[in-house]
Amino acid sequence: MTYPTNTHYSEFLTRDNAVLAMIDHQAGLMVGVGDEHPTILKNNIQGLCNTAKTAGIPSIITSSLDDGPNGPVIPEITDILGDNIIKREGEINAWDSEEFKAAIVATGRKKIIMAGIVTDVCLLFPALSAVAEGFDVYAVIDASGTWNKTVQEVTTQRLTQAGVKVTTWASVLAEIMNDWRSENAEELGYVLANHSTKYGYVMNSHFANK
Template identity: 25%
Template sequence: MLSPATVQLHLADLQEDIVELSGTTSPATIRRSVGFLARLARLLDIPVTLSAAPRPGGPAVIEEASILQTPVFVRSGPCAWDDAPTREAITAQPRKNLAICGVTSEIVVLHTALDAIAAGFEVSVLLDACGGLSPRTEQAAFRQIEAAGGRITSVASLATDLVRDFTTPTGQEVISALHGLIQHSAPEPAR
Protein backbone atom coordinates (compact mmCIF):
# COMPACT_ATOMS: atom_id res chain seq x y z
CA MET A 1 0.00 0.00 0.00
CA LEU A 2 1.28 3.45 -0.95
CA SER A 3 0.97 6.54 1.19
CA PRO A 4 0.28 9.96 -0.33
CA ALA A 5 3.20 11.21 1.81
CA THR A 6 5.64 9.04 -0.18
CA VAL A 7 4.41 9.67 -3.75
CA GLN A 8 5.16 12.33 -6.34
CA LEU A 9 4.03 12.61 -9.95
CA HIS A 10 5.98 13.41 -13.09
CA LEU A 11 4.04 14.34 -16.22
CA ALA A 12 6.10 14.35 -19.42
CA ASP A 13 5.40 15.85 -22.84
CA LEU A 14 1.68 16.27 -22.25
CA GLN A 15 1.58 18.96 -24.89
CA GLU A 16 -1.22 19.88 -27.28
CA ASP A 17 0.45 18.69 -30.47
CA ILE A 18 2.19 15.70 -28.90
CA VAL A 19 -0.77 14.09 -27.08
CA GLU A 20 -2.62 13.96 -30.39
CA LEU A 21 0.13 11.70 -31.80
CA SER A 22 -0.68 8.81 -29.46
CA GLY A 23 -1.15 5.59 -31.37
CA THR A 24 -2.25 3.57 -28.35
CA THR A 25 -4.33 5.42 -25.77
CA SER A 26 -6.81 7.90 -27.22
CA PRO A 27 -5.99 11.57 -26.63
CA ALA A 28 -9.38 11.95 -24.89
CA THR A 29 -8.51 9.15 -22.43
CA ILE A 30 -5.08 10.66 -21.77
CA ARG A 31 -6.69 14.05 -21.09
CA ARG A 32 -9.31 12.57 -18.72
CA SER A 33 -6.66 10.56 -16.89
CA VAL A 34 -4.40 13.58 -16.50
CA GLY A 35 -7.33 15.68 -15.29
CA PHE A 36 -8.07 13.02 -12.70
CA LEU A 37 -4.39 12.93 -11.65
CA ALA A 38 -4.38 16.71 -11.25
CA ARG A 39 -7.43 16.51 -9.00
CA LEU A 40 -5.90 13.63 -7.03
CA ALA A 41 -2.64 15.55 -6.58
CA ARG A 42 -4.50 18.56 -5.21
CA LEU A 43 -6.69 16.46 -2.88
CA LEU A 44 -3.77 14.46 -1.47
CA ASP A 45 -1.12 17.19 -1.57
CA ILE A 46 1.08 15.22 -3.97
CA PRO A 47 3.87 17.22 -5.61
CA VAL A 48 3.94 17.25 -9.40
CA THR A 49 6.69 18.06 -11.89
CA LEU A 50 5.99 18.76 -15.54
CA SER A 51 8.55 18.40 -18.29
CA ALA A 52 8.10 19.26 -21.93
CA ALA A 53 9.83 18.85 -25.24
CA PRO A 54 11.00 22.08 -26.83
CA ARG A 55 8.38 23.37 -29.27
CA PRO A 56 8.13 26.51 -31.39
CA GLY A 57 6.07 29.03 -29.42
CA GLY A 58 6.59 27.35 -26.03
CA PRO A 59 5.57 24.12 -24.33
CA ALA A 60 1.75 24.38 -24.85
CA VAL A 61 0.95 21.91 -22.04
CA ILE A 62 -2.59 20.48 -22.22
CA GLU A 63 -5.15 22.28 -20.08
CA GLU A 64 -5.64 19.25 -17.83
CA ALA A 65 -1.98 19.46 -16.77
CA SER A 66 -1.61 23.24 -16.83
CA ILE A 67 -4.28 23.66 -14.14
CA LEU A 68 -1.71 22.36 -11.67
CA GLN A 69 0.02 25.75 -11.97
CA THR A 70 3.46 24.24 -11.51
CA PRO A 71 6.53 25.24 -13.52
CA VAL A 72 7.15 23.43 -16.79
CA PHE A 73 10.72 22.26 -17.32
CA VAL A 74 11.58 22.38 -21.02
CA ARG A 75 14.15 19.69 -21.76
CA SER A 76 16.65 19.44 -24.57
CA GLY A 77 16.46 15.66 -25.01
CA PRO A 78 14.34 12.50 -24.76
CA CYS A 79 14.77 11.90 -21.00
CA ALA A 80 13.49 14.11 -18.20
CA TRP A 81 16.18 12.70 -15.90
CA ASP A 82 18.91 14.13 -18.16
CA ASP A 83 17.59 17.64 -17.55
CA ALA A 84 19.28 18.89 -14.36
CA PRO A 85 16.46 21.24 -13.21
CA THR A 86 13.83 18.52 -13.69
CA ARG A 87 15.92 15.87 -11.95
CA GLU A 88 16.73 18.27 -9.08
CA ALA A 89 13.04 19.11 -8.61
CA ILE A 90 12.23 15.40 -8.35
CA THR A 91 15.16 14.43 -6.13
CA ALA A 92 14.59 17.43 -3.83
CA GLN A 93 11.40 15.73 -2.64
CA PRO A 94 11.81 13.19 0.17
CA ARG A 95 9.22 11.04 -1.65
CA LYS A 96 10.79 7.98 -3.29
CA ASN A 97 7.68 6.70 -5.11
CA LEU A 98 7.55 8.32 -8.53
CA ALA A 99 4.46 7.89 -10.69
CA ILE A 100 5.17 8.79 -14.32
CA CYS A 101 2.99 9.33 -17.35
CA GLY A 102 3.28 11.04 -20.70
CA VAL A 103 3.66 10.77 -24.43
CA THR A 104 5.47 8.86 -25.75
CA SER A 105 5.80 5.73 -23.71
CA GLU A 106 8.74 4.51 -25.79
CA ILE A 107 10.76 7.70 -25.43
CA VAL A 108 10.35 10.08 -22.49
CA VAL A 109 8.41 7.69 -20.23
CA LEU A 110 10.79 4.78 -20.84
CA HIS A 111 14.05 6.68 -20.43
CA THR A 112 12.86 8.71 -17.43
CA ALA A 113 11.50 5.61 -15.69
CA LEU A 114 14.68 3.60 -16.23
CA ASP A 115 16.92 6.42 -14.99
CA ALA A 116 14.71 7.07 -11.95
CA ILE A 117 14.78 3.37 -11.07
CA ALA A 118 18.58 3.38 -11.41
CA ALA A 119 18.65 6.37 -9.05
CA GLY A 120 16.76 4.42 -6.37
CA PHE A 121 13.16 5.49 -6.97
CA GLU A 122 10.21 3.12 -6.95
CA VAL A 123 8.55 3.88 -10.27
CA SER A 124 4.96 3.34 -11.35
CA VAL A 125 3.96 4.08 -14.94
CA LEU A 126 0.32 5.07 -15.32
CA LEU A 127 -0.56 3.46 -18.62
CA ASP A 128 -3.93 5.15 -19.17
CA ALA A 129 -2.20 8.54 -18.98
CA CYS A 130 0.49 7.42 -21.46
CA GLY A 131 0.47 7.31 -25.22
CA GLY A 132 2.71 5.22 -27.39
CA LEU A 133 3.77 5.15 -31.00
CA SER A 134 2.25 1.70 -31.56
CA PRO A 135 0.94 -1.09 -29.35
CA ARG A 136 3.99 -3.28 -30.09
CA THR A 137 6.58 -0.65 -29.30
CA GLU A 138 4.73 0.60 -26.22
CA GLN A 139 4.48 -2.94 -24.82
CA ALA A 140 8.21 -3.41 -25.42
CA ALA A 141 8.89 -0.22 -23.43
CA PHE A 142 6.63 -1.36 -20.59
CA ARG A 143 8.40 -4.74 -20.49
CA GLN A 144 11.76 -2.95 -20.19
CA ILE A 145 10.44 -0.86 -17.29
CA GLU A 146 9.06 -3.94 -15.52
CA ALA A 147 12.30 -5.86 -16.07
CA ALA A 148 14.16 -2.99 -14.40
CA GLY A 149 11.84 -3.16 -11.37
CA GLY A 150 9.16 -0.64 -12.32
CA ARG A 151 5.44 -1.20 -12.08
CA ILE A 152 2.88 -0.66 -14.84
CA THR A 153 -0.49 0.33 -13.42
CA SER A 154 -3.44 2.67 -13.99
CA VAL A 155 -4.58 5.95 -12.51
CA ALA A 156 -7.50 4.14 -10.84
CA SER A 157 -5.17 1.57 -9.27
CA LEU A 158 -2.84 4.31 -8.04
CA ALA A 159 -5.74 6.28 -6.55
CA THR A 160 -7.22 3.28 -4.77
CA ASP A 161 -3.79 2.29 -3.48
CA LEU A 162 -3.39 5.78 -2.01
CA VAL A 163 -6.91 6.12 -0.60
CA ARG A 164 -8.30 3.01 1.06
CA ASP A 165 -11.16 4.58 3.03
CA PHE A 166 -13.90 6.07 0.87
CA THR A 167 -15.95 7.14 3.91
CA THR A 168 -13.64 10.04 4.80
CA PRO A 169 -14.25 13.44 3.16
CA THR A 170 -11.11 13.02 1.02
CA GLY A 171 -12.01 9.43 0.21
CA GLN A 172 -15.49 10.51 -0.88
CA GLU A 173 -14.00 13.14 -3.22
CA VAL A 174 -11.55 10.62 -4.67
CA ILE A 175 -14.19 7.95 -5.30
CA SER A 176 -16.52 10.56 -6.81
CA ALA A 177 -13.76 11.72 -9.16
CA LEU A 178 -12.95 8.10 -9.97
CA HIS A 179 -16.59 7.36 -10.81
CA GLY A 180 -16.56 10.38 -13.12
CA LEU A 181 -13.42 9.10 -14.81
CA ILE A 182 -14.93 5.64 -15.29
CA GLN A 183 -18.29 6.92 -16.57
CA HIS A 184 -16.64 9.07 -19.23
CA SER A 185 -14.12 6.50 -20.37
CA ALA A 186 -14.95 4.68 -23.56
CA PRO A 187 -13.29 1.37 -24.28
CA GLU A 188 -10.08 1.72 -26.27
CA PRO A 189 -10.45 0.43 -29.82
CA ALA A 190 -8.64 -2.81 -30.57
CA ARG A 191 -5.46 -2.18 -32.52
Protein backbone atom coordinates (compact mmCIF):
# COMPACT_ATOMS: atom_id res chain seq x y z
CA MET A 1 0.00 0.00 0.00
CA THR A 2 1.25 3.45 -0.85
CA TYR A 3 0.48 6.57 1.15
CA PRO A 4 0.20 10.15 -0.07
CA THR A 5 3.27 12.28 0.48
CA ASN A 6 1.51 15.63 0.23
CA THR A 7 1.48 17.07 3.75
CA HIS A 8 -0.50 20.19 2.86
CA TYR A 9 -3.47 19.11 4.95
CA SER A 10 -1.55 17.44 7.77
CA GLU A 11 1.26 19.90 8.52
CA PHE A 12 0.50 21.71 11.76
CA LEU A 13 0.62 25.35 12.72
CA THR A 14 3.50 26.40 14.95
CA ARG A 15 4.55 29.64 16.53
CA ASP A 16 7.39 29.79 13.97
CA ASN A 17 5.55 29.13 10.70
CA ALA A 18 2.41 31.29 10.99
CA VAL A 19 1.27 34.89 10.71
CA LEU A 20 -2.07 36.30 11.86
CA ALA A 21 -4.12 38.55 9.55
CA MET A 22 -7.08 40.41 11.04
CA ILE A 23 -9.09 41.90 8.20
CA ASP A 24 -11.70 44.67 8.49
CA HIS A 25 -12.96 44.03 12.01
CA GLN A 26 -14.44 47.51 11.96
CA ALA A 27 -17.16 49.01 14.12
CA GLY A 28 -19.53 49.77 11.25
CA LEU A 29 -19.24 46.27 9.78
CA MET A 30 -19.70 44.55 13.15
CA VAL A 31 -23.21 46.01 13.33
CA GLY A 32 -24.37 43.83 10.44
CA VAL A 33 -23.13 40.51 11.84
CA GLY A 34 -26.00 38.08 12.39
CA ASP A 35 -24.46 34.60 12.37
CA GLU A 36 -23.05 34.85 15.89
CA HIS A 37 -24.01 36.62 19.09
CA PRO A 38 -21.98 39.86 19.36
CA THR A 39 -20.63 39.03 22.82
CA ILE A 40 -19.46 35.58 21.74
CA LEU A 41 -17.89 36.96 18.57
CA LYS A 42 -16.04 39.64 20.53
CA ASN A 43 -14.76 36.99 22.94
CA ASN A 44 -13.57 34.79 20.07
CA ILE A 45 -11.76 37.70 18.42
CA GLN A 46 -10.01 38.53 21.68
CA GLY A 47 -9.08 34.88 22.19
CA LEU A 48 -7.50 34.67 18.73
CA CYS A 49 -5.58 37.93 19.19
CA ASN A 50 -4.35 36.92 22.63
CA THR A 51 -3.27 33.56 21.23
CA ALA A 52 -1.06 35.26 18.66
CA LYS A 53 0.33 37.74 21.16
CA THR A 54 1.10 35.08 23.76
CA ALA A 55 2.74 32.77 21.22
CA GLY A 56 4.77 35.58 19.68
CA ILE A 57 3.18 35.20 16.27
CA PRO A 58 3.44 38.31 14.06
CA SER A 59 0.10 40.01 13.44
CA ILE A 60 -1.11 42.23 10.63
CA ILE A 61 -4.26 44.34 10.88
CA THR A 62 -5.94 46.01 7.94
CA SER A 63 -9.02 48.16 7.48
CA SER A 64 -11.06 49.43 4.56
CA LEU A 65 -12.38 52.99 4.26
CA ASP A 66 -12.28 53.52 8.00
CA ASP A 67 -13.09 57.22 7.56
CA GLY A 68 -16.45 56.21 6.08
CA PRO A 69 -19.31 53.99 7.23
CA ASN A 70 -17.05 50.99 7.91
CA GLY A 71 -15.60 52.88 10.87
CA PRO A 72 -12.45 52.19 12.89
CA VAL A 73 -10.98 48.82 13.82
CA ILE A 74 -12.60 47.66 17.06
CA PRO A 75 -10.60 48.22 20.26
CA GLU A 76 -10.88 44.56 21.19
CA ILE A 77 -8.16 44.04 18.57
CA THR A 78 -6.04 47.17 18.90
CA ASP A 79 -5.92 46.93 22.70
CA ILE A 80 -4.19 43.57 22.30
CA LEU A 81 -2.20 43.82 19.07
CA GLY A 82 -1.59 47.57 18.88
CA ASP A 83 -2.83 50.18 16.46
CA ASN A 84 -0.42 49.68 13.56
CA ILE A 85 -3.14 49.31 10.93
CA ILE A 86 -2.76 49.06 7.17
CA LYS A 87 -5.53 51.37 5.96
CA ARG A 88 -6.61 50.45 2.46
CA GLU A 89 -7.88 53.24 0.27
CA GLY A 90 -10.32 51.29 -1.85
CA GLU A 91 -9.36 47.66 -2.38
CA ILE A 92 -12.19 45.35 -1.34
CA ASN A 93 -9.88 42.34 -1.52
CA ALA A 94 -7.13 43.02 1.01
CA TRP A 95 -4.74 40.88 -1.06
CA ASP A 96 -4.96 43.52 -3.80
CA SER A 97 -3.34 45.99 -1.39
CA GLU A 98 0.37 46.00 -2.10
CA GLU A 99 1.10 47.14 1.44
CA PHE A 100 -0.94 44.35 3.04
CA LYS A 101 0.46 41.62 0.82
CA ALA A 102 4.01 42.91 1.30
CA ALA A 103 3.56 42.82 5.08
CA ILE A 104 2.51 39.16 4.89
CA VAL A 105 5.38 38.24 2.56
CA ALA A 106 7.90 40.11 4.73
CA THR A 107 7.27 37.72 7.63
CA GLY A 108 8.66 34.86 5.54
CA ARG A 109 5.80 32.66 6.73
CA LYS A 110 3.56 30.68 4.40
CA LYS A 111 0.78 29.84 6.85
CA ILE A 112 -1.75 32.64 7.30
CA ILE A 113 -4.21 32.50 10.17
CA MET A 114 -6.94 34.73 8.77
CA ALA A 115 -10.18 36.22 10.12
CA GLY A 116 -12.38 38.97 8.74
CA ILE A 117 -15.64 40.87 8.84
CA VAL A 118 -17.56 40.05 6.74
CA THR A 119 -16.77 36.38 6.16
CA ASP A 120 -18.10 36.21 2.59
CA VAL A 121 -16.06 39.19 1.37
CA CYS A 122 -13.32 40.44 3.67
CA LEU A 123 -12.19 36.93 4.63
CA LEU A 124 -13.17 34.98 1.52
CA PHE A 125 -11.51 37.10 -1.16
CA PRO A 126 -7.99 37.42 0.33
CA ALA A 127 -8.09 33.78 1.42
CA LEU A 128 -8.79 32.64 -2.15
CA SER A 129 -6.11 34.97 -3.52
CA ALA A 130 -3.48 33.88 -1.01
CA VAL A 131 -4.13 30.18 -1.65
CA ALA A 132 -3.82 30.78 -5.38
CA GLU A 133 -0.32 32.14 -4.76
CA GLY A 134 0.80 29.17 -2.72
CA PHE A 135 0.03 30.29 0.82
CA ASP A 136 -1.58 27.97 3.34
CA VAL A 137 -4.61 29.78 4.77
CA TYR A 138 -6.47 28.94 7.97
CA ALA A 139 -9.85 30.69 7.98
CA VAL A 140 -10.95 31.22 11.56
CA ILE A 141 -14.71 31.16 11.14
CA ASP A 142 -15.72 31.87 14.73
CA ALA A 143 -13.52 34.99 14.86
CA SER A 144 -15.16 36.20 11.65
CA GLY A 145 -18.78 37.16 11.06
CA THR A 146 -21.35 37.79 8.38
CA TRP A 147 -25.02 38.53 7.77
CA ASN A 148 -26.56 35.17 8.70
CA LYS A 149 -25.89 31.44 9.02
CA THR A 150 -26.79 30.72 5.40
CA VAL A 151 -24.12 33.11 4.14
CA GLN A 152 -21.62 31.63 6.59
CA GLU A 153 -22.31 28.07 5.41
CA VAL A 154 -22.11 28.93 1.71
CA THR A 155 -18.84 30.80 2.26
CA THR A 156 -17.36 27.94 4.27
CA GLN A 157 -18.09 25.57 1.39
CA ARG A 158 -16.39 27.85 -1.11
CA LEU A 159 -13.34 28.22 1.16
CA THR A 160 -12.94 24.47 1.53
CA GLN A 161 -13.41 23.92 -2.21
CA ALA A 162 -10.42 26.20 -2.77
CA GLY A 163 -8.23 24.37 -0.25
CA VAL A 164 -8.53 26.82 2.62
CA LYS A 165 -8.42 25.17 6.05
CA VAL A 166 -11.55 26.17 7.96
CA THR A 167 -10.97 26.24 11.70
CA THR A 168 -11.79 27.87 15.06
CA TRP A 169 -9.72 30.07 17.33
CA ALA A 170 -9.47 27.45 20.11
CA SER A 171 -8.29 24.84 17.62
CA VAL A 172 -5.62 27.29 16.41
CA LEU A 173 -4.47 27.78 20.00
CA ALA A 174 -4.28 24.05 20.73
CA GLU A 175 -2.47 23.37 17.46
CA ILE A 176 0.15 26.00 18.25
CA MET A 177 0.55 24.87 21.87
CA ASN A 178 0.96 21.22 20.77
CA ASP A 179 2.13 20.01 24.19
CA TRP A 180 1.29 21.08 27.75
CA ARG A 181 5.04 21.04 28.41
CA SER A 182 5.90 23.38 25.55
CA GLU A 183 7.07 26.96 25.89
CA ASN A 184 4.18 29.34 26.70
CA ALA A 185 1.85 26.38 27.27
CA GLU A 186 0.69 27.68 30.64
CA GLU A 187 0.11 31.19 29.27
CA LEU A 188 -1.77 29.80 26.28
CA GLY A 189 -3.80 27.62 28.61
CA TYR A 190 -4.92 30.66 30.51
CA VAL A 191 -5.88 32.41 27.26
CA LEU A 192 -8.12 29.44 26.53
CA ALA A 193 -9.54 29.49 30.03
CA ASN A 194 -10.18 33.24 29.96
CA HIS A 195 -12.06 33.09 26.66
CA SER A 196 -13.71 29.70 27.00
CA THR A 197 -15.70 29.53 30.21
CA LYS A 198 -16.24 25.78 30.12
CA TYR A 199 -12.56 25.07 29.54
CA GLY A 200 -11.71 27.21 32.54
CA TYR A 201 -12.70 24.27 34.73
CA VAL A 202 -10.23 22.03 32.90
CA MET A 203 -7.46 24.60 33.40
CA ASN A 204 -8.23 24.92 37.09
CA SER A 205 -8.01 21.14 37.46
CA HIS A 206 -4.78 20.91 35.46
CA PHE A 207 -2.87 23.57 37.39
CA ALA A 208 -4.24 22.48 40.76
CA ASN A 209 -2.55 19.12 40.23
CA LYS A 210 0.81 20.43 39.06
